[in-house]
Amino acid sequence: MSAYRTDDCQPWVLPVVKKVERLIVEDESLNHEYLPILGLPEFRSAASKVALGDDSPAIKENRVGGVQALGGTGALRIGAEFLRRWYNGVNNAATPVYVSAPTWENHNGVFADAGFKDIRPYHYWDAAQRGLDLTGFLDDLEKAPEYSIFVLHACAHNPTGTDPTQEEWKQIAEVMKRRKLYVFFDSAYQGFASGSLEKDAWAIRFFVSEGFELFIAQSFSKNFGLYNERVGNLTVVSKDNENLTRVLSQMEKIVRTTWSNPPSQGARIVSKTLNSPELFEEWKGNVKTMADRVLLMRDQLKAKLQALGTPGTWDHITQQIGMFSFTGLTPKQVEYMIKEKHVYLMASGRINMCGLTSKNIDYVAQSIHEAVTKVQ
Amino acid sequence: MSRPGSSPDEKGVSQNGDPGGQCPLFTNTLNAPVSPETRLLSAFARDTQARKVDLAGREYYSEEGKPFELRLVGKIKQQLSTDPTLHPEYPSSLGLREFTRKATEVALGKHSRAIVENQVLGVQTPGFTAAVRLGAELLRCWYDLSADWCGPVYLSSPCDDSLAGIFQAAGIQEIREYYYWDDKQRGICLERLLEDLESAPEHSVVVLSASAHYPTGADLSQSQWAVITRLITSRRLFPFLLLPTQALCCGDMERDAWPVQHCASLGMELLCAQSFSHCFGLYGEAVGHLLCVLKQNSVLLPVQSQADKIVRSLWARPSVGGAHVVTTVLSNSAHLVEWQGEVKHIVERCMLIRAILREKLRLLGTPGRWDHLTQQGGLFCCTGLNGEQVEFLSNRRRVYLLPGGCLNVSAINCRNLDYIAESIHLALTSSL
Numbered sequence: 001m002s003a004y005r006t007d008d009c010q011p012w013v014l015p016v017v018k019k020v021e022r023l024i025v026e027d028e029s030l031n032h033e034y035l036p037i038l039g040l041p042e043f044r045s046a047a048s049k050v051a052l053g054d055d056s057p058a059i060k061e062n063r064v065g066g067v068q069a070l071g072g073t074g075a076l077r078i079g080a081e082f083l084r085r086w087y088n089g090v091n092n093a094a095t096p097v098y099v100s101a102p103t104w105e106n107h108n109g110v111f112a113d114a115g116f117k118d119i120r121p122y123h124y125w126d127a128a129q130r131g132l133d134l135t136g137f138l139d140d141l142e143k144a145p146e147y148s149i150f151v152l153h154a155c156a157h158n159p160t161g162t163d164p165t166q167e168e169w170k171q172i173a174e175v176m177k178r179r180k181l182y183v184f185f186d187s188a189y190q191g192f193a194s195g196s197l198e199k200d201a202w203a204i205r206f207f208v209s210e211g212f213e214l215f216i217a218q219s220f221s222k223n224f225g226l227y228n229e230r231v232g233n234l235t236v237v238s239k240d241n242e243n244l245t246r247v248l249s250q251m252e253k254i255v256r257t258t259w260s261n262p263p264s265q266g267a268r269i270v271s272k273t274l275n276s277p278e279l280f281e282e283w284k285g286n287v288k289t290m291a292d293r294v295l296l297m298r299d300q301l302k303a304k305l306q307a308l309g310t311p312g313t314w315d316h317i318t319q320q321i322g323m324f325s326f327t328g329l330t331p332k333q334v335e336y337m338i339k340e341k342h343v344y345l346m347a348s349g350r351i352n353m354c355g356l357t358s359k360n361i362d363y364v365a366q367s368i369h370e371a372v373t374k375v376q
Numbered sequence: 377m378s379r380p381g382s383s384p385d386e387k388g389v390s391q392n393g394d395p396g397g398q399c400p401l402f403t404n405t406l407n408a409p410v411s412p413e414t415r416l417l418s419a420f421a422r423d424t425q426a427r428k429v430d431l432a433g434r435e436y437y438s439e440e441g442k443p444f445e446l447r448l449v450g451k452i453k454q455q456l457s458t459d460p461t462l463h464p465e466y467p468s469s470l471g472l473r474e475f476t477r478k479a480t481e482v483a484l485g486k487h488s489r490a491i492v493e494n495q496v497l498g499v500q501t502p503g504f505t506a507a508v509r510l511g512a513e514l515l516r517c518w519y520d521l522s523a524d525w526c527g528p529v530y531l532s533s534p535c536d537d538s539l540a541g542i543f544q545a546a547g548i549q550e551i552r553e554y555y556y557w558d559d560k561q562r563g564i565c566l567e568r569l570l571e572d573l574e575s576a577p578e579h580s581v582v583v584l585s586a587s588a589h590y591p592t593g594a595d596l597s598q599s600q601w602a603v604i605t606r607l608i609t610s611r612r613l614f615p616f617l618l619l620p621t622q623a624l625c626c627g628d629m630e631r632d633a634w635p636v637q638h639c640a641s642l643g644m645e646l647l648c649a650q651s652f653s654h655c656f657g658l659y660g661e662a663v664g665h666l667l668c669v670l671k672q673n674s675v676l677l678p679v680q681s682q683a684d685k686i687v688r689s690l691w692a693r694p695s696v697g698g699a700h701v702v703t704t705v706l707s708n709s710a711h712l713v714e715w716q717g718e719v720k721h722i723v724e725r726c727m728l729i730r731a732i733l734r735e736k737l738r739l740l741g742t743p744g745r746w747d748h749l750t751q752q753g754g755l756f757c758c759t760g761l762n763g764e765q766v767e768f769l770s771n772r773r774r775v776y777l778l779p780g781g782c783l784n785v786s787a788i789n790c791r792n793l794d795y796i797a798e799s800i801h802l803a804l805t806s807s808l
Contacts (some may be wrong), residue, residue, distance in 0.1 A: 007489070019459050022457055022458075025453050026454075030444050031442065031443065032435075032643065032657060032658075032660055032661065033435055033446060033659055037659055051784070070502055070690075070691035070692070070695065071692055071693070072464065072692075073688070073692035074690070074692070075687070077689060077690055077691070082788040086404060086405040087401065089404065090404050091650045098613075106689065109685070109688060109689040110689045114689075131587040139502055150497060182401070213402075228695065228696040228697075229465055229695045229696065229697060230692075230693065230694070231697040238386075238402075239401070243402055243403075244406050245407070246402065246405045246408075247402055250405055250406070252408065253408045253541070256411075256505070256538055257505070257508070257538065257542045257544070257545035257546065258505070258509055258690065258691075259501075259502045259503050259505055259662065259691065260503060260506070261503060261505075261659075261660075261662065262502070262662065263502055263660065263661050263662035263695040263697065263698065264661065265504075265660070265661060265664075265695065265698070266695060267695075291683045311784075367452065
């Protein structure tokens with residue numbers, strides 16, 4: 001289950017969101033028309049700005065645009081539909097699309113349903129080392145046909161929680177540029193991972209500064225706690241304004257046959273927050289609260305496992321980042337956790353750190369200890 | 377196929393090692409042709425004449441000329457925003473259960489046999505277009521999960537110009553038209569409509585408007601529906617009904633949904649795309665619903681799982697805000713009464729405008745027949761003006777109609793009525 005929970009295991013409405021919702025409801029001047037097809041303009045620009053940075057040269061050069069979408073999924077789908085129609089020729093459904101192994105289960109479906117025929121995994125998670133398989137990753141980049149599309153996780157990789165370091169990103173970017181590979185970022189956790197918007201956007205901003213044209217599918221479900229309002233944005237970074245205009249005109253056509261006019265509620269909340277200095281600061285504080293709690297749980301889980309003397313190394317729990325952690329538990333051990341201890345995690349050993357609280361962390365640590373010592 | 381960067385010049389640039397040296401990736405991307413509606417909107421926006429009138433908008437406009445929120449809806453939004461029990465969870469991919477239940481009841485009637493026998497699937501969608509899109513995607517595998525059905529789909533002539541694109545985006549390329557609006561008769565020509573559908577291949581999908589046809593405002597009568605449903609059954613066609621403005625045509629939820637209930641009562645399987653934007657004034661909230669009435673309840677689960685799969689890669693889940701409002705109103709009898717009152721007001725105003733416009737044209741001695749204005753219902757009506765006359769209206773009088781000569785009745789108010797009537801008169805009487 002992938003929603004943030006408080007220490008009482010309750011879903012959390014961010015205080016700033018509550019405040020802004022009330023402001024919106026009381027705003028008599030709000031017009032109630034359909035939103036434009038590409039979405040609320042002030043939302044789109046604020047969303048792209050939060051990803052690329054206030055002083056982004058790309059934004060200043062007027063070659064950045066946004067398409068409001070139904071959540072991160074919607075943003076991915078619109079981007080995928082566009083690429084299938086207009087990238088690497090016209091209607092070239094054979095362009096290979098690479099997704100990490102493992103990746104969020106929906107990546108495959110989105111690109112397949114957008115019409116791509118060739119979706120492949122790229123090496124990512126090294127189960128033995130419990131870390132990034134950089135060698136395998138770089139190798140796949142070298143071997144991929146030119147112009148292949150690669151879906152990259154901007155931060156807090158789902159499901160492993162393992163991100164490349166800045167040095168590793170530089171190596172990845174170098175190969176991608178040389179092999180003319182297309183960069184499609186999935187950014188669902190900005191701010192939520194480290195507590196810092198800038199830090200979590202480092203990879204994106206680095207690639208943009210290296211001159212890449214790229215797409216970023218942004219989701220505001222997690223960092224705004226707006227899971228049910230479907231707030232997403234597809235940021236488009238183009239070579240120049242003329243290209244951007246052409247791309248957006250085709251995006252509009254695609255949106256027109258998908259949902260036509262996106263919902264306004266969530267976009268208004270995010271837009272109001274991001275565009276007001278006070279509310280923006282308050283939001284950053286709320287986000288840091290969430291991120292800090294997760295970081296605390298990571299620290300405590302690792303400490304408890306070490307104190308229990310649980311065999312194996314548990315550094316990866318604090319080295320990984322974001323909502324999820326790949327514990328490294330085997331399927332049999334996971335079964336034990338579920339059946340005998342009633343601790344629910346994915347068969348892959350993925351655990352949602354948000355499910356941990358001060359009340360259950362001892363039990364969970366104990367359960368992992370038992371699973372590892374009793375089950376091979 | 378041409379690849380970006382394949383021409384010598386562009387290669388030269390990237391070899392420079394210039395960090396911005398990659399040539400643009402989407403050089404093949406054409407500027408999308410501007411849709412007629414967009415062209416209209418921008419022409420209207422650019423028009424600096426104070427006297428300009430936009431009669432091509434989609435929303436219901438108040439007498440003040442603005443799309444407005446129903447008073448009840450504003451109240452409920454306030455209530456919901458302070459409700460401590462509402463928390464931000466993911467709705468299921470198929471939407472809020474309570475909403476789909478209500479939306480289904482409102483289309484089929486609470487005691488519909490199809491509901492009782494569990495032959496109905498309701499899916500909440502982010503708006504009307506999304507509902508049509510989902511329906512189109514579902515049709516691909518409706519008849520045979522292993523084979524791709526790909527058309528044809530029959531659309532009325534004229535129809536919403538985005539419909540064809542939606543079916544095509546879902547992979548259905550064969551789109552055909554059936555005769556519907558007859559300019560001379562200023563109404564539906566049933567004969568020619570039936571002719572066209574008679575020659576449709578089996579398993580064709582026919583998209584029919586349940587009420588308040590967009591953009592003509594001309595609806596089939598109950599006896600016409602009886603004839604059409606007989607044809608659909610005998611030719612094994614599949615009805616896809618559109619219900620975008622329920623209650624805004626006759627002022628009555630049930631009457632507007634009569635065709636849907638009629639088809640269901642005949643045991644037909646059908647799809648119905650619904651929207652609550654208009655009748656709740658929730659335009660920005662994307663509150664749509666796709667109703668699937670199946671022949672047997674044994675296919676319910678397979679269709680549901682197909683819908684779930686399709687939704688997961690399109691928008692994952694719908695947004696809930698607007699749906700909460702609609703559910704709240706439809707579940708509470710006091711709210712319902714208040715809502716019906718406001719809706720009645722909208723409908724009466726539209727009817728009044730139609731009557732006054734017809735009267736004005738009569739007094740001006742404007743040529744042509746105008747009875748259809750008051751015979752139709754809903755937000756839109758077709759004036760019967762031809763292309764030249766429509767252009768005259770926009771270029772010379774700054775009155776903007778939809779390209780086919782249809783207009784949004786609610787955009788007419790006491791301040792612009794005379795000017796509009798005069799303009800229509802001039803369009804028809806000036807030698808062009």
